[in-house]
Amino acid sequence: MLDTRLTGRTVLITGSAQGLGAALVRAFHAEGARIVAVDVDEAGNRALARELDPQGERVLPLRADLRDLDAVAGVCRAAEAWSPVDVLVNNAARPLAKSLWETTPEEWDDVFAVNLRAAFFLTRAVATGMRERGFGRVVNMASIAGQTARPTGAAYGSSKAALIALTRVFATELAPHGITVNAVSPAMVDTPMVRSIDADALAQLTAQVPLGRIATPDEVARLCLFLCSADSFITGATYDINGGALMR
Template identity: 40%
Template sequence: MTDLTGKTAFVTGSVQGIGLAVAEALAGAGARVAVHGLASEAEGAAVARALEEKGATEAKFFAGDMRDPDAIAQLCAAVETWGPVDILVNNAGIQHTAALADMPRETWDAIVAVNLSAAFHTMQAIMPGMAARGFGRVVNIASVHGIVASKNKAPYVAAKFGLVGLSRVAALEYADAGSRQSGGVTVNCIAPGWTETAIIEPQVAERAAKFGGDRDRGVADLLSEKQPSKRTSDPAEIGALALWLCARVAHNVTGTVIPVDGGWTAQ
């Protein structure tokens, strides 16, 4: 059901964390994978080789600054030249916590650019080709903060709410592209809660400091505040969901936001 042999996937921010886990899941299903992220050419090439070992037909690293629309245009053109993109996963993201009154202007601009505007630019560049071929999957990695808000995260919350809205608009505009037989073109968001990635480490460290540096107690403190399951997610679990959304049988699953949050947003 999830054989992606012959499909090309482009995963932004895929050298670590959720993005890497998604890339690994797609590689395991036989996709060609365009790797991207904050890494040197050597580091990116190493990730690409590891993905090929996991089953990717081919994998290649592409660099590009997701804050810069011109750089994104060049990045998308390079990836599409390597192989027309069938699966686009917008995962690249940055975070900074500070009160609204203290949030630096340049930090606002950077977070909104990477977490929201970059997805607009990649989707605008790549989705028309998907529609022309009758198959495409866009999976945008949003967040519980695209559904509910938290203090001290104004630009992140604004960007993730915007990403959910952008995804729904695109889902509607491309809903009738392709067919059941071809697979159609879908756009969905995955909204992780607390997940074991580098992006949460500053918050974990802040909480751990309350307990003499005990990381486990810091994580437990974070979970008790928001996530009823009191369990973090593993990035591979997000990868497994992204893989299913790419299956042909998911042709009518579009415009959705799927939380993976242990009940956080059910409250």
């Protein structure tokens, strides 16, 4: 049985202030990890940190706009100065539901800057220390949108498909150093963003899921914990968690 306890490990999680990111922070914190929580929502991020860690010993909230590479570099420096990073979860994402005709160049660039470019440079930065220590775990939050074609998913779906490809490249390059890199690919997850969808549209989408419901954030977080196990022999994989919406 895999031991998912992370006592003594430091986990950097992006997009941490709410929804799936907050569930990830809670799950890793419950397993004994120190958390570097990164989000552009400073107030929400700090509130979660205070709730979980009133003494400020095991959760470090950092504000960063991941479209800014200087901010990405600053996050890495601050995290490593606080505690060397053992686990990275690239969860932050910029959603966009527009047809290919409506998507502007600026929107396209923003989506790729957050969903792909930030993941690349964050992973490369923290992997330096991971290589020296001979251990590391990276989980990239992909999406079913990167595996299927949707009418309004040109930028978002393309960025998530590219993230899956990037996962395999990093997994190949980092495997000799004891570092695993995997992707988790959810369909809809019960988050504030999803709950903002029109009720009838949400019901129609849910009806297309063979299990008849959408995933909870905790279910996705538990899968990430599994992939970050110290004795895991999994790397370069993409794990679907979609209730059967995509079977392969």
